[in-house]
Amino acid sequence: MLVFSGIPKKMKFWKFIIKWVTFLVLFVGLASTLQASHQEIKDSINAEKDADKRMRLIESYCLRYLNTEPLWTDTLTTLLMNDATANNDSFFQARALFFKGVRLTRRQKLQPAFETYTKARKIITALDSTKALAEILHNLGLVHFRLSEGEEARALIEEAKKINIEHDYVVQLIKNEMVLAVLEKTLEDRIASYKAIGKLSREKKYVEGEFLSTINVATLLNNSGQADSALYYLGLAEELRNSTGNDLYINNVYQLKGLIYNREEKYDLAEKYLLLALEANRKKDLKNRIVELYLNLSSVYGKKHEYKKAYEYMTEYRLLREELDLKKKAEAIAQIEAEYELELKENENILLRKEAEFSESKLETARKQGVLLALVLLMSIVAIVLLTSRFNTRQKHVRQLESVNKRLSELNLEMESILQVVSHDFRTPLAKIKMLSELISSNEGAQLTENSREKLGRIGSSVDEAEDLVSDILEIKNFYKDGNYVPDPIAFSIEEEVQFIIEQYEVPIGLKELKLSYSHSGEATIIQEKDVLKRVIGNLLSNAVKFVEHGKNIWITSQNANGELVVRVKDNGPGFSNTDKEKMFRKFAEFSNKPIGWGTSHGLGLYIVKKLVDRIGGTIDLVSEPGEGSEFIVRIPSEVA
Numbered sequence: 001m002l003v004f005s006g007i008p009k010k011m012k013f014w015k016f017i018i019k020w021v022t023f024l025v026l027f028v029g030l031a032s033t034l035q036a037s038h039q040e041i042k043d044s045i046n047a048e049k050d051a052d053k054r055m056r057l058i059e060s061y062c063l064r065y066l067n068t069e070p071l072w073t074d075t076l077t078t079l080l081m082n083d084a085t086a087n088n089d090s091f092f093q094a095r096a097l098f099f100k101g102v103r104l105t106r107r108q109k110l111q112p113a114f115e116t117y118t119k120a121r122k123i124i125t126a127l128d129s130t131k132a133l134a135e136i137l138h139n140l141g142l143v144h145f146r147l148s149e150g151e152e153a154r155a156l157i158e159e160a161k162k163i164n165i166e167h168d169y170v171v172q173l174i175k176n177e178m179v180l181a182v183l184e185k186t187l188e189d190r191i192a193s194y195k196a197i198g199k200l201s202r203e204k205k206y207v208e209g210e211f212l213s214t215i216n217v218a219t220l221l222n223n224s225g226q227a228d229s230a231l232y233y234l235g236l237a238e239e240l241r242n243s244t245g246n247d248l249y250i251n252n253v254y255q256l257k258g259l260i261y262n263r264e265e266k267y268d269l270a271e272k273y274l275l276l277a278l279e280a281n282r283k284k285d286l287k288n289r290i291v292e293l294y295l296n297l298s299s300v301y302g303k304k305h306e307y308k309k310a311y312e313y314m315t316e317y318r319l320l321r322e323e324l325d326l327k328k329k330a331e332a333i334a335q336i337e338a339e340y341e342l343e344l345k346e347n348e349n350i351l352l353r354k355e356a357e358f359s360e361s362k363l364e365t366a367r368k369q370g371v372l373l374a375l376v377l378l379m380s381i382v383a384i385v386l387l388t389s390r391f392n393t394r395q396k397h398v399r400q401l402e403s404v405n406k407r408l409s410e411l412n413l414e415m416e417s418i419l420q421v422v423s424h425d426f427r428t429p430l431a432k433i434k435m436l437s438e439l440i441s442s443n444e445g446a447q448l449t450e451n452s453r454e455k456l457g458r459i460g461s462s463v464d465e466a467e468d469l470v471s472d473i474l475e476i477k478n479f480y481k482d483g484n485y486v487p488d489p490i491a492f493s494i495e496e497e498v499q500f501i502i503e504q505y506e507v508p509i510g511l512k513e514l515k516l517s518y519s520h521s522g523e524a525t526i527i528q529e530k531d532v533l534k535r536v537i538g539n540l541l542s543n544a545v546k547f548v549e550h551g552k553n554i555w556i557t558s559q560n561a562n563g564e565l566v567v568r569v570k571d572n573g574p575g576f577s578n579t580d581k582e583k584m585f586r587k588f589a590e591f592s593n594k595p596i597g598w599g600t601s602h603g604l605g606l607y608i609v610k611k612l613v614d615r616i617g618g619t620i621d622l623v624s625e626p627g628e629g630s631e632f633i634v635r636i637p638s639e640v641a
Contacts (some may be wrong), residue, residue: 038072045079055083055092062099074103091132094123098136105143108487108615114143134163134172141179146617148563148637154183174201174209181216182639187523191220207246211237215252219491223525227260251280251289258296263496267304274300288488291320347398354394358387487529487616489640494533494558494565495524501538502556508545512596515553522560526638529616533636536612536620539605540569540632546595548573548629565638572629576622584622585610616640 041061048054058080065073077099084092097120104113117140124133141156157179164173174197181193194216201209218233237253240246258274261267274297281289294317301310365380498518509516537556544554548571555570574593576584583589587607613620618636 051083051087052089055080055087055089058083059092059095062095066099066102070103070106073099077103090123091127091129094120094127094129094132094136097123098132098139101136101139105139105146106487108617110143110147114140117143130163130167131169131172134160134167134169137163138172138176138179145179145183146640150183154180157183170204170206171209174204174206178212178216187220187224191217194220207240207244208248211240211246211249214240215249215256218253218256219525222256222260223523227264230260231257247280247283251277251284251286254280255289255293255296258300259493262296262300262303265303267300270300271297271304287320287324291317291324292490294320351394351398361387487640489527489529491525491527492530493524494526494560494567495520497530497534498537498556498558498567501534501541504538505541505545509554512545512548512550514545514548514551516556517554518556518558520558520560523638524560526560526565527640528565528636528638529640532612532616536609536634537567537569539609540634543605544569544571544573547571547593549596560638563638565636567634568631570629570631575626575628575630576624577626581622581624585620 045054045057045061048057058076062073062076062080065076077096080092080099081096083089084096097116101113101116101120104110104116117136121133121136121140124136137156137160141153141160144150144153144156157176161173161176161180163169164176177193177197177200181190181197184190184193194213198210198213198217201207201213214233214237218230218237221227221233222230234253234257237249241250241253254273254277258270258272258277261270261273274293278290278293278297281293294313298310298313298317301307301313361383365383498520502516502518541554541556548554553572555568557568557570559566577592580591580593585606587604589606610620613634613636616636617640618634620635621633622630623633624630
């Protein structure tokens with residue numbers, strides 16, 4: 001933690017307050033702007049009276065917002081499906097299914113996504129729409145890829161590729177080639193594939209494809225330890241940008257350059273390119289990339305001993321990280337509201353169909369009144385009585401359902417309010433306590449005794465434990481909304497991130513005189529959910545540090561081979577009994593062993609680890625015997641498209 005005694009306390013306090021007020025104003029303004037923008041789009045759609053033009057307009061909006069506003073895309077997709085169904089238009093029904101499949105894939109609902117794409121494929125095949133069919137085949141291949149079904153994925157992508165070559169659909173063809181490159185088994189084959197894609201893109205004058213393939217070649221060369229060659233290809237990407245004016249991926253170029261120079265300890269060059277990457281990402285408003293750059297810049301300035309700048313960027317990182325967390329929570333709430341509204345609409349449609357059936361029954365009865373009028377009249381009366389009773393019963397059930405839904409909504413709002421207090425009103429004073437304790441401890445003029453400094457250190461540790469507990473509780477809450485989880489895999493060095501995690505535990509490791517070693521084999525760079533994986537490894541290391549005795553050993557290894565990353569966290573501590581193993585990944589589990597000398601256990605860490613590993617498509621196993629230590633083994637895909 002970087003603390004600067006030279007900054008007046010009042011100035012830091014008011015600077016903190018001003019930043020938070022500014023953030024809240026911007027957040028409210030953004031929400032209002034989005035709502036106004038969505039209303040304008042609704043008005044433009046409603047103003048179009050021609051059915052075909054209206055559906056094409058909705059389709060264009062779906063394509064525009066597919067990658068930026070997922071919830072709004074869901075609303076537009078539902079609207080497109082309703083219009084297509086009402087107008088009996090098979091093509092736009094297939095397009096609506098396509099957009100739905102994309103959203104299901106990004107929410108990791110792979111089996112429903114496969115079924116949705118398959119329905120769309122049947123419709124499009126019958127209509128003989130080649131471009132739409134090629135898109136669907138490509139996305140079906142991606143679903144198989146994420147299910148680790150490489151051969152099935154390759155077959156579908158090759159089928160899409162044939163269509164795109166035959167009809168000269170350049171953009172889709174390059175996308176096919178990109179996926180096929182990822183499916184190559186060796187690094188050399190992947191590099192060769194991306195170089196071929198660059199050549200094809202130049203021939204087809206498709207700048208974006210040439211740009212992206214050049215960056216991918218540089219990334220793979222960097223992964224294989226060929227930093228100079230990687231920098232050469234990144235230079236080619238910069239020249240391409242200067243000659244074409246295409247800025248689409250220049251932020252990736254600058255960021256990768258900055259990371260390479262940082263690793264090579266060329267900190268001035270690292271600072272230059274990371275700042276250029278930050279400026280480029282700000283122009284594109286890519287906040288997930290910006291927050292990562294804040295952290296990278298803080299690290300670079302720390303290594304340059306420019307601690308004030310390092311502290312400023314770390315503060316920016318924390319504020320933006322909190323903003324992104326709030327945005328995710330808001331999107332999750334909006335998703336629940338949208339699903340609830342959709343369910344209500346479906347119930348309304350069911351009631352309307354029942355009423356229509358009832359009306360048809362009455363008309364049929366009227367047509368038969370000429371035959372045996374008295375008998376028909378008697379039967380009609382009986383039928384009306386039965387239908388009325390059934391209708392009343394249904395209405396009663398509807399009222400009961402509305403009452404239950406209302407109560408659930410109230411409870412949900414109450415829970416959200418409580419968690420809001422925990423995440424804001426509770427975390428803020430904790431952060432202040434920790435900041436004040438660190439300021440006092442680092443103030444050389446305070447003339448504190450060693451005993452006082454030790455107690456201040458314990459205060460900081462207690463605050464960290466409280467913050468960890470809050471984070472654990474909020475993480476568990478998010479698990480109940482896993483259907484709304486939107487993955488964001490990025491390329492990063494597993495070796496660097498594990499070293500970063502180890503550095504965070506240097507103090508307790510030193511206090512307990514533990515011996516920790518780490519080794520990695522295979523490619524260092526993987527494409528995965530970085531924050532999720534860091535949380536998994538951090539929790540496992542924290543458990544090992546808490547439970548092993550003084551002077552014991554901890555071993556961490558990571559291996560990237562055959563498309564799978566295996567991380568092992570092993571210790572020679574007390575181990576686990578068979579009873580402990582049965583409840584290993586349950587919430588609030590209590591084990592026979594207790595933390596020794598550092599930290600506390602709330603029984604949530606391993607439960608969260610299991611959930612997070614499941615979320616990114618991996619497995620976790622435990623090898624342990626009482627008195628012989630324990631080894632946790634995590635296996636996940638090393639590349640996610």
